[in-house]
Amino acid sequence: MRPFPIYVERGEGVYFYDLDGHRLLDFVNNNTALILGHAHPAIVEALQDRVAKGTAFSRPTPLEVEMAELLRERVPSLERLRFCSSGTEAVLNALRVARAFTGRRKIARFEGAYHGVGEYALVSYVPPLGPDLVPSTAGLSPAVLEEVLVLPFNDADACAEIINENADDLAAVIVDPLATGAGTCLPVEGFLSRLRELTTQIGALLIFDEIISFRASPGGAQELYGVRPDLTCMAKVIAGGTAGAVFGGRADVMGTV
Incomplete structure (x- = not known):
């Protein structure tokens, strides 16, 4: 080697x-x-x-309809969905939809999570727990750091403090339910439910990045843990390992795109 x-x-x-x-x-x-x-x-x-x-036709095909119906059957939270080409695109679209729906600008993500190569996915905090944030790659605009919050996975109290401090300007919390980018760290009992409660209380959206965790069950981690997100992202696993992705969720939220 x-x-x-x-x-x-x-x-x-x-x-x-x-x-x-x-x-x-x-x-x-x-x-x-x-x-x-x-x-x-x-x-x-x-x-x-x-x-x-x-x-490639740049037009709808019957296969898209068949795939959409299959996904909606397996993942009830996908009231409406749209297809794209990669997990990064799915995440970027979901974040943009969240901003459009809420009229807010900030996004919260978890330290150690992988959400593709979009700029809002490439921010980390300075140990032990911020408050300073740093880019996790070269070439990231400093302006991005002003619009991203970084949360600690499995620490519901710390998450609640950060989320509530930014309640007026937080559009969404995006989470990989199994923290696969951090080596697969299963959520402690009640953690995902607490995120659901916190986001609902302040009017922010909860986004599940199921690009990897969708393998956890036929309906993904949201089925496994009984937590319904507002938006969901999935990618290559739904396309036989080839390029392909989807983002979707609540009909009223997806109605903004």
Whole structure:
């Protein structure tokens, strides 16, 4: 593996094969998006069939309707939804919808969470718990730091203090329910419910980033923990591990886009 990375030639099931012919067990699986493994026959057949018929039309297709109905059946909180191409796009759209609906500008996220490469997802706090925030990547505009709050996962009291202090200008709290970006940290009992209560009390939206946690159950982490968010983001796992994503939620909120 050193000094060069492994270059992959192909994948099959739970394995991939490097250029030297080694068969290696894949513990990454495209960041868990390949829940059926590499080159699953059903996925291959579906992709080949779609490519043969055309792939992009900038117009609605019957497959979109079929997919939307399936998602709404599995995730009741998706009263309305829209498709996009990546998890980052889904998150950025959800945040913009939250701002449009509430008329507020601030977004709260959790330290250690991964929400893609949008600017509002790339802010961290200075240990031990702020109040100063720092960009987690180069090239981030200082103005972004003024519109982002960073919360500690599984500390409901600290979250309540920060959320209530910014109640008048907080548009949304976005959370990965399983904190997968921090190594998968399961929420303590009642934590997600408390976030639901806090956001409802101040008129902010609760956004579940289920891009990874959607694997937790047929209806995602929101089904598993019995908490209904206002908006939800999902990505590659709903597209067979390929580029594809969706954001959606309450009909009145989604009516702003």
